[in-house]
Amino acid sequence: MNNIVIAILVLGIMGGVFGLILAIASKVFAVKTDERLPEIMEHLAGANCGGCGFAGCSDCAAHILDGSAPVNSCAPAGAENAAAIAKIMGVAMGDEEKHVAFVRCNGGTNAKKRFEYRGVHDCIGATKVAAGPLDCTYGCLGFGSCVEACKFDAMHIGPNGAALVDTEKCTNCMACAAACPRHLIDSVPYSAKVRVACSNKDKGKAAMSVCDAACIACGLCEKNCHFDAIHVVNGVAVIDYAKCKGCKICTKVCPRNAIFPIPTAEEKEKFKAAQKAAAEKKAQAAAAAAEAPKAAE
Amino acid sequence: MKLTDLFSIALGAILVNNFIFSQFLGCCPFLGVSKKLDTAVGMGIAVTFVMGLASAITWIVNEFILVKFDLLYMQTVVFILVIAALVQFIEMFLQKSMPALYTALGIYLPLITTNCAVLGVALLNIQNHYNFIESVIYGITGGLGFLLAIVLFAVVRERNVFADCPKCFEGFPIALITAGLMALSFMGFSGLQVW
Amino acid sequence: MNIGKQFKEGLVTNNPVLVQLIGMCSTMAITTSFFNGLGMGLSVLIILTLSNIIISAIRKIIPDKIRIAMFIVVIACFVTCVDLSLQAFVPALSKALGVFLPLIVVNCIILGRAEAFCYKNGVLASTFDGIFQGLGYTVVLMIMSIFRELFGSGTFGAGVINGTSGVRIIPEQFPAKILTLPVGGFLCLACLIAAMQWALAKSNKKKEESK
Numbered sequence: 209m210n211n212i213v214i215a216i217l218v219l220g221i222m223g224g225v226f227g228l229i230l231a232i233a234s235k236v237f238a239v240k241t242d243e244r245l246p247e248i249m250e251h252l253a254g255a256n257c258g259g260c261g262f263a264g265c266s267d268c269a270a271h272i273l274d275g276s277a278p279v280n281s282c283a284p285a286g287a288e289n290a291a292a293i294a295k296i297m298g299v300a301m302g303d304e305e306k307h308v309a310f311v312r313c314n315g316g317t318n319a320k321k322r323f324e325y326r327g328v329h330d331c332i333g334a335t336k337v338a339a340g341p342l343d344c345t346y347g348c349l350g351f352g353s354c355v356e357a358c359k360f361d362a363m364h365i366g367p368n369g370a371a372l373v374d375t376e377k378c379t380n381c382m383a384c385a386a387a388c389p390r391h392l393i394d395s396v397p398y399s400a401k402v403r404v405a406c407s408n409k410d411k412g413k414a415a416m417s418v419c420d421a422a423c424i425a426c427g428l429c430e431k432n433c434h435f436d437a438i439h440v441v442n443g444v445a446v447i448d449y450a451k452c453k454g455c456k457i458c459t460k461v462c463p464r465n466a467i468f469p470i471p472t473a474e475e476k477e478k479f480k481a482a483q484k485a486a487a488e489k490k491a492q493a494a495a496a497a498a499e500a501p502k503a504a505e
Numbered sequence: 506m507k508l509t510d511l512f513s514i515a516l517g518a519i520l521v522n523n524f525i526f527s528q529f530l531g532c533c534p535f536l537g538v539s540k541k542l543d544t545a546v547g548m549g550i551a552v553t554f555v556m557g558l559a560s561a562i563t564w565i566v567n568e569f570i571l572v573k574f575d576l577l578y579m580q581t582v583v584f585i586l587v588i589a590a591l592v593q594f595i596e597m598f599l600q601k602s603m604p605a606l607y608t609a610l611g612i613y614l615p616l617i618t619t620n621c622a623v624l625g626v627a628l629l630n631i632q633n634h635y636n637f638i639e640s641v642i643y644g645i646t647g648g649l650g651f652l653l654a655i656v657l658f659a660v661v662r663e664r665n666v667f668a669d670c671p672k673c674f675e676g677f678p679i680a681l682i683t684a685g686l687m688a689l690s691f692m693g694f695s696g697l698q699v700w
Numbered sequence: 701m702n703i704g705k706q707f708k709e710g711l712v713t714n715n716p717v718l719v720q721l722i723g724m725c726s727t728m729a730i731t732t733s734f735f736n737g738l739g740m741g742l743s744v745l746i747i748l749t750l751s752n753i754i755i756s757a758i759r760k761i762i763p764d765k766i767r768i769a770m771f772i773v774v775i776a777c778f779v780t781c782v783d784l785s786l787q788a789f790v791p792a793l794s795k796a797l798g799v800f801l802p803l804i805v806v807n808c809i810i811l812g813r814a815e816a817f818c819y820k821n822g823v824l825a826s827t828f829d830g831i832f833q834g835l836g837y838t839v840v841l842m843i844m845s846i847f848r849e850l851f852g853s854g855t856f857g858a859g860v861i862n863g864t865s866g867v868r869i870i871p872e873q874f875p876a877k878i879l880t881l882p883v884g885g886f887l888c889l890a891c892l893i894a895a896m897q898w899a900l901a902k903s904n905k906k907k908e909e910s911k
Binding site: 526531582585589619671684685 | 768878893
């Protein structure tokens, strides 16, 4: 009997002591958390994708709360949630146009292989083996590090072997951009109709010899653009989306089909014919203008 | 209790009788948290910390309460209560006084309460009749052995992801086979006849 | 509460070791001989069932914040009872199981079922859940221990049958001793889980095709 009483007493007293210590500790070590933190977290995407640049959603919420991150840090959450966060924080919100990721490369089967690569199926690993198995040192290797990084199932390897973004599912979190060892992935406006699909900075023969779809910096797009929206910068064409109207003339004059959307053969023929006709008309008008003063004399 | 005794306990806990590869204590977090290297390191350090503290406190409780009152049959219950309370206390303490450490290790602490390794080391200390210093050394070095095992395993597992593998072996089975091969290599240390 | 469904889940589709992937420490450590595995499996079954009953009976009155601690206390009580009983009645088994018997307290299976099932279901359902999940665990342990003992040391029933050396089935120079070592535990469990994943994938595929 004595034993049982002792056992009950010892256990009871121990339990009580521990409970007391924990209760006191919970008061002494109480950490005051701002109740806005869980509210903000509710409006974040919750995927812990790291696209905002912070270590997970709770970290992003903490930074938004203390003001070191803008209320629209979480791209996947979308504009509505950003507005809700702005309301919680009591700040006004700017107007944002939807952006999506874009892989600036259409290499894949168009690009020439330098050697047969049988290593780890990872772009970062492949880049380290003699600068990659492609002749083009700028292009997409197609091993899918970006596909792995994408938490929204928006990145896939396209039909020709280069990575391709599903613009409907893409939330512009840019986790893929962080994963790409060749820094091929950019953010473009969702509404952008024209996109340059090449990052090859070499010119002329050097670019031509490594890939059938490489930009050779010939400048035809720049010459033919009526809106001054596309320029050759550092050996590759770059579009200024503030000026681009989406007329797609550059896609049709590009001799290498390096600009998306790639025109079909008959579209190109039509365009060339139209250009020729316009050039002839211009020549006729110039000839007529040259004759007119002569006649006037 | 000579220094060589302590050294042999330490070496035994880290290499010869590694808690994971020899004694199978702590397998669940070992397999669960080892997908990435940084989480593995965090878990290993947290486990080392808790194992050392738990060894110390459970030894004291055993010596001055359970033995005194002849309540050795209550060991299991009392030890697990002590460990649960200890982990809760550490969590609260860390959250307040070392917030950086809390953000790094804090999420693993609730997992450690039900970790076989912590309760296991407490019971093994009593079983092996260690004194206080020996118990603490065994606890800390047991944790270091766990850290070594989980870090090595995480490094290999990160590479495993890119390798081709039969469909039905993907995930846990191939991880277990990896662990088995590592256990095989650790068997090589069993020849370390210390003192 | 569908007993047939719970039976199937406990044994096959939601098997604690092969599908839920919990409770692996004891699975690999204990299964070096058949009766060890059987003894451990039955101990876990008894403890699981009893603690399931009590926890689901008191689930309405446990405050939410301290529920894990309460689960652990209940489980620890039953573990101590079973431990002491084994020490008294089957000391050989108690010695063979060693530190893993008290470690049933922190066995993920028992705590996991308490949290996932008993906290939300009635006493009868929890009882059957405990029995069937424990049965699933015991079956896995038995398969592993038969395999490891047979091909590792070539005997059957070591520790109980025929004194302590068991019935020799494979002559002494043939068995692969490595199977009784920790390596063997890891490899055996890996193959069992792979086999289960293959079987489940196949049955899922059949279901998809028949749809």
